[in-house]
Amino acid sequence: MTFNELLQKTHGRGRLGVVGTAQRITSVAERWRREDGEATHFKGAFPAATDAALESVAKNEISFLLLNGLGFLDTVRLLEERVDTSPKPLVVMQGIEVETYPKTLWIGIAPHSKWDNSPDVSRGISMLVKALQVLGEPEPRVALLSCVETVSPGIPSTVWAAEVAQMSRKGQFGAAIVDGPLAFDLAISPEAVRDKGVQTRVDGRADLLIPPDLHTYCSLVDVLHLSGERKSAGLVLGAPCPMALPWRYADEEDIWRSVKVANLLCL
Amino acid sequence: MAAKRKSVVAVAGAEDADVLKAVGEAYREGIVDALFVGDGEKITRLLGELELHAQRFQIESANEPNESAATAVRACAEGRAHILMKGKLPTPVLLKAVLAPTSGLRLGQTLSHCAVLDVPGYERLLTITDGGVLVAPNFEQKLAIIQNVVWVCHILGIDEPRIALLGVMDEVNPDYPATVEAAAVAREVRIRGIARFIEGPLTFGSAVRGLPTESSRQSDVAGKADVLVSNNIEEGNIAAKALINLRGATFMGVIAGAKVPLSLVSRSDPPRNKLASLALASLFARDAP
Numbered sequence: 089m090t091f092n093e094l095l096q097k098t099h100g101r102g103r104l105g106v107v108g109t110a111q112r113i114t115s116v117a118e119r120w121r122r123e124d125g126e127a128t129h130f131k132g133a134f135p136a137a138t139d140a141a142l143e144s145v146a147k148n149e150i151s152f153l154l155l156n157g158l159g160f161l162d163t164v165r166l167l168e169e170r171v172d173t174s175p176k177p178l179v180v181m182q183g184i185e186v187e188t189y190p191k192t193l194w195i196g197i198a199p200h201s202k203w204d205n206s207p208d209v210s211r212g213i214s215m216l217v218k219a220l221q222v223l224g225e226p227e228p229r230v231a232l233l234s235c236v237e238t239v240s241p242g243i244p245s246t247v248w249a250a251e252v253a254q255m256s257r258k259g260q261f262g263a264a265i266v267d268g269p270l271a272f273d274l275a276i277s278p279e280a281v282r283d284k285g286v287q288t289r290v291d292g293r294a295d296l297l298i299p300p301d302l303h304t305y306c307s308l309v310d311v312l313h314l315s316g317e318r319k320s321a322g323l324v325l326g327a328p329c330p331m332a333l334p335w336r337y338a339d340e341e342d343i344w345r346s347v348k349v350a351n352l353l354c355l
Numbered sequence: 356m357a358a359k360r361k362s363v364v365a366v367a368g369a370e371d372a373d374v375l376k377a378v379g380e381a382y383r384e385g386i387v388d389a390l391f392v393g394d395g396e397k398i399t400r401l402l403g404e405l406e407l408h409a410q411r412f413q414i415e416s417a418n419e420p421n422e423s424a425a426t427a428v429r430a431c432a433e434g435r436a437h438i439l440m441k442g443k444l445p446t447p448v449l450l451k452a453v454l455a456p457t458s459g460l461r462l463g464q465t466l467s468h469c470a471v472l473d474v475p476g477y478e479r480l481l482t483i484t485d486g487g488v489l490v491a492p493n494f495e496q497k498l499a500i501i502q503n504v505v506w507v508c509h510i511l512g513i514d515e516p517r518i519a520l521l522g523v524m525d526e527v528n529p530d531y532p533a534t535v536e537a538a539a540v541a542r543e544v545r546i547r548g549i550a551r552f553i554e555g556p557l558t559f560g561s562a563v564r565g566l567p568t569e570s571s572r573q574s575d576v577a578g579k580a581d582v583l584v585s586n587n588i589e590e591g592n593i594a595a596k597a598l599i600n601l602r603g604a605t606f607m608g609v610i611a612g613a614k615v616p617l618s619l620v621s622r623s624d625p626p627r628n629k630l631a632s633l634a635l636a637s638l639f640a641r642d643a644p
Contacts, residue, residue, distance in 0.1 A: 159524060161531075188601045235486060235592035243490050245589050272596035280600075299593065303533065303586040306523045307594045310559035314476070314602060336567075337560060 089192050089225050089295065091185055091319050095348050097224065098124075102354045103149065104347065105130060105141045108156035112340040116154065116347060124351075134158050135166060142170055145329045152350045154332040156343065160322070164199050167327055177201035179212050179325040181219065181296075182335055183349065184312040189276060193312070194220065194296045197305045198326075204248050204300070210255055215325045216296055217264040222353055230261070231275035231294040232268025233304065237286055239269065245300035252298075265289045268298070313337040321345040323353070330354055362637040363413075364618070365390045365436035367427035367452075368420060368444035370397040372405065377620055377629035378440070379407045384630070386637050390436050392417050392427045393443070420444035424452035431615045432459030438636040440618040450488070453613050465489065465499035466612040468619075469507045470595040471635060473605040477563060480511060481598075482582045486591025487619070488610060497540045497584065498549065503611035504582050505550050510638055515551055516581040518544075521590065522556020525566065525577075533586050540584075552576055559583065559594065599628075607635040 104127040106117040117127045128150060130137040134157045144150040155163055160180065168178055177198035185192050196216040201208035213230065220228040232249035239250045249268030256266035267290045273280040278292035299305045312318060313335060320342045324331035330353035332346035364381075366374060369391035375398070381387045391398050395416035399409045415430075417423040423444055430436040439460075441449050453460050468487025471480055484504045489496055501518060508516035520537035527538045537555030544553045554576040561567075565578030585591030598604040606628045610617035618636040620629045 161524060165530070186601050188603070233589070233593055235588050243588065272593045273600050277600055300589050301587065302523055303521065303590040304593050307521060307559040307585070307590050308597055311594050311597045312601065313560065314474075314563070316476075337564075 089220075089223060091183070091192055091321065091345055091349075094192075094223060094352065095345065098348045098351055101125060102151040102351050103128070104351070105144055105150035105153045107134065107137045107141050107153065110156060112343060113154070113156050115340060116343050119344060120347060138166060139170065142328065150329065151354050152330045152332070152347075153327075154334075154343070154347050154350070155324075156334055160333060160336065161199060163333060164324070167324065167331075168200060171328055173326045175207070176211050176215065176326045177208050178327060179215050180333065181216055181323050181325065182309050182312075183321045183323075184309070185319040186312060186315050187317045191295065193276070193294065195299065195305060195309055195312075196296060196325075197299060197302060199302050199305070203302070204244065206251060206255075209248070209252055209298075210260060213252065213264075213266065213298060214261060216298075217261055217266075219323070219325055219353060220295060221263075222355070223349070225295055227263045227265060228295040229290045229293055230256075230264055230266040230296045230298060231270045231290045232266065232298050232300075233272060233275060234269035234300055235271060237269055237271050237274055237284075237288070245269065248300060309335060310337075319345060321349045323350055325353075361385070361388050362437040363388045363390055363430075363435065364438040364440050364633065364636065365427040365430045366392060366440045366442045367423045367449055368393050368442035369414075369423075370394040370401065371443035372401050374440070374442045374620065375401050375407070376405055377626070377633065379405055380626065380630055381633040381637075382407075382411070386630075386634055387438070389413070390415065390427070390430055391442075392423045392430070420448045421452070424449045425455075428452045428455075428458050428460060437615055438618055438633075439613075439615050440620070440633075440636070446619060449617070450610075453617065460613045460615060462612060462614060465496050465503070466610050466617070467492075467496075467500040467503045468591075468608065468610050469504050470591070471507070471511065471607040471609070472595060472598055474598055475603050479579065479581055480513070481563065481580070481604075482507060482511075482516075483591050483595045483598075484582065484584055486585060486588055486593070486595050487608065488588070490588045492587070494536065494540060494543075497536075498543060498547070499612065500584060501540075501544055501553070501582075502549055504584070507609065507611050508581060511635075513581050517576040517579055518550055518553040518582040518584060519557040519562035519576050519580040520553070520555025520584045521559055521562065521586060523558065525557055525561050525570075525572075527556065537586075555584070605631055607631040609635055 181196035332350040
């Protein structure tokens with residue numbers, strides 16, 4: 089899956105709601121109106137505008153949202169205060185394309201859940217897997233990241249990953265191939281998998297990376313945004329409608345991409 | 356001025372073709388001499404296969420990993436070797452031998468891993484710590500990690516490193532306890548005089564790209580960090596590996612905190628990274644008292 093392939097698939101149906109005051113947000117809303125469909129811009133202070141947008145979603149006037157203006161954790165926190173998603177956690181995912189990897193690399197986490205607690209993790213991963221399947225990857229390869237590929241009680245994230253991988257073997261994530269613990273190179277490099285002689289069904293061709301904690305998620309997404317050639321899109325899953333939540337370093341094209349991908353998630 | 360003596364690297368568990376090749380390369384480049392510890396017969400045979408003359412190196416036989424580690428550690432403690440390198444044995448076995456009370460290599464500090472990275476597009480070396488030894492460092496261990504990385508920076512010629520404690524945001528927010536701790540660690544580091552330029556929390560992006568333009572905050576670190584201190588082993592390890600594998604960074608790994616530097620070269624490291632790691636370690640060894 090690549091962004092080019094994804095953007096060709098967009099159906100353009102759906103009424104977009106936009107929250108945010110930056111000029112590029114206005115530009116994206118105008119572009120949606122021009123190229124695709126309807127867009128409503130909720131102006132004013134971010135929390136109040138978000139409330140108004142969520143009301144419109146509840147009334148079925150809006151089918152998906154673009155949120156841009158607060159930090160990503162503050163935005164997620166605000167949504168969690170406004171909508172009850174239980175028992176499912178609110179999940180974020182970032183898709184990033186860099187010139188050194190042949191497809192879009194997605195990274196996902198439920199930022200405020202107990203990510204080391206299996207009910208939240210299995211629900212969160214199921215939501216991420218389902219999103220990738222809707223986007224057109226029927227059997228996504230999912231890598232549970234840690235610092236090593238062996239299971240060691242001294243490194244709790246390796247035990248966590250082994251537990252989740254076992255769920256996958258029991259078929260709990262459907263057709264997705266979920267494996268871990270995997271060191272980063274083993275998740276994204278078939279050569280590293282070969283050189284180290286590791287048996288892994290992800291085989292260095294991950295579609296989705298699951299970091300063990302929020303620190304790792306934030307730093308990894310920042311690292312992948314360092315490249316000038318990168319393309320990205322950010323999304324929120326599990327809210328009352330699909331939401332585009334571009335990363336802090338997103339440019340206008342990344343924001344547009346986020347909107348188009350969120351639109352694809354409107355069923 | 357006396358001619359500089361070449362550093363000797365003591366390899367524990369040297370019966371490994373990849374490690375012998377890396378050290379052999381460093382030997383050919385004139386960076387190091389070597390003492391190989393492990394299965395003597397196998398080492399000699401592998402050296403032959405690599406077209407390296409066994410008689411140019413010291414070889415000491417050891418029967419099993421613990422003995423290999425102890426023998427290599429002893430050589431360093433006695434001053435016969437100046438760098439300790441991991442060959443074919445588990446990392447914990449080697450760390451245990453270094454930390455043994457009688458090893459003679461302890462400084463009474465914590466050992467920690469530093470990944471020194473040359474990242475294309477970033478104008479300075481970037482060191483990420485600790486993505487290799489301490490799993491979830493507490494407050495005191497973070498201070499030790501910072502002390503160790505300051506030592507590493509001095510050897511690299513960075514007298515006053517700019518250090519960022521990584522956070523999920525740039526502000527202290529009680530909803531995210533690690534941001535509170537980062538600020539407390541930064542304060543303690545300044546009070547104890549371990550480093551002058553240290554700030555936390557800073558996101559990875561702010562540390563290397565600068566604070567957002569709308570921010571009015573003044574910073575000695577943001578946008579020009581020499582060092583990033585991660586919250587846990589996973590964050591440091593994964594960020595470094597992402598820079599190496601997807602951003603083309605060159606990597607040199609060293610474990611600091613003992614009397615000699617410890618070099619861990621991973622089998623999957625490309626040859627230039629292996630060579631860089633040994634070159635870095637030899638710098639350390641020369642600087643040692």
